[in-house]
Amino acid sequence: MRPSELTQLKQDGRAISILTAWDGISAALVEAAGADVVLVGDSLAMVALCHATTLPVTVEQMLHHTQAVGRGFTRPLQQQPLVVCDLPFLSYQCGEDKAVAAAGSLLKHSCAAAVKLEGAEPEVLAVIERLVRMGIPVMGHLGLTPQAVHQLGYRRQAEDPRSQAQMLQQAKQLEQAGCFALVVEHVPSSIARCLTQQLTIPVIGIGAGEDCDGQVRVTADLLGLTPSQPPFSPPLIQGRQLCVEALQGWVKQLHQQAETATTTTSPPEPDC
Secondary structure (H helix, E strand, C coil): CCCCHHHHHHHHCCCEEEEECCCHHHHHHHHHHCCCEEEECCCHHHHCCCCCCCCCCCHHHHHHHHHHHHHHCCCCHHHCCEEEEECCCCCCCCCHHHHHHHHHHHHHHCCCCEEECCCCCHHHHHHHHHHHHCCCCEEEEEECCHHHHHHHCCCCCCCCHHHHHHHHHHHHHHHHHCCCEEEEECCCHHHHHHHHHHCCCCEEEECCCCCCCEEEECHHHHCCCCCCCCCCCCCCCCHHHHHHHHHHHHHHHHHHHHHHHHHCCCCCCCCC
């Protein structure tokens, strides 16, 4: 799937599904699930690398994980989901040239066909316009932006009329700058619905109600693999508990076999 095809899905009224992946195993799972888009999100900083926030992850690490995701796919190239890779913190906030180099490296050396970045400040809009001119598709991201955690925290965004009007203006600016889709995270469903109705590009929600053109979720959250999940993404299964119990069963069985072996008369050992 190409980035431009998502707009056709919006026009057709078909919901767009996006799941995250961070290695070959997770990539194979989300591909088999039939996701339209696989996001190699900087959330892998917490999911895979055990950081407290997304901030420490680097471009090199994002490339490493995106390459692993590509190796995890099993379908022919034409049938694989669209892969979007997050541009990590400080890879695009420090100027257009650095952003083009980072995004270009991801597309050149991995399966990624597009990048995602956060915010709509004038500097970010200039970066997006430059990337799009260079032939690099860009997905935008508004609302709760994890790379701004020290400024915004993890609380819900755009809860008052003024901030909602600002978000609508920023969303239109992102569309005009050339974004092919927009993620809106942890915002009231009313503003997400408004964005979905007023934008031509697809609006993808996460904690933004059910009226968006599609939904994105962190796969590890849905599978219950993380210690805790955000309120808008409850686990579908208790995967962490299931895995621990299964592994505990194997360890217990191994210990029992060893104990049985020591209490059973063994035949003479052969001469070596």
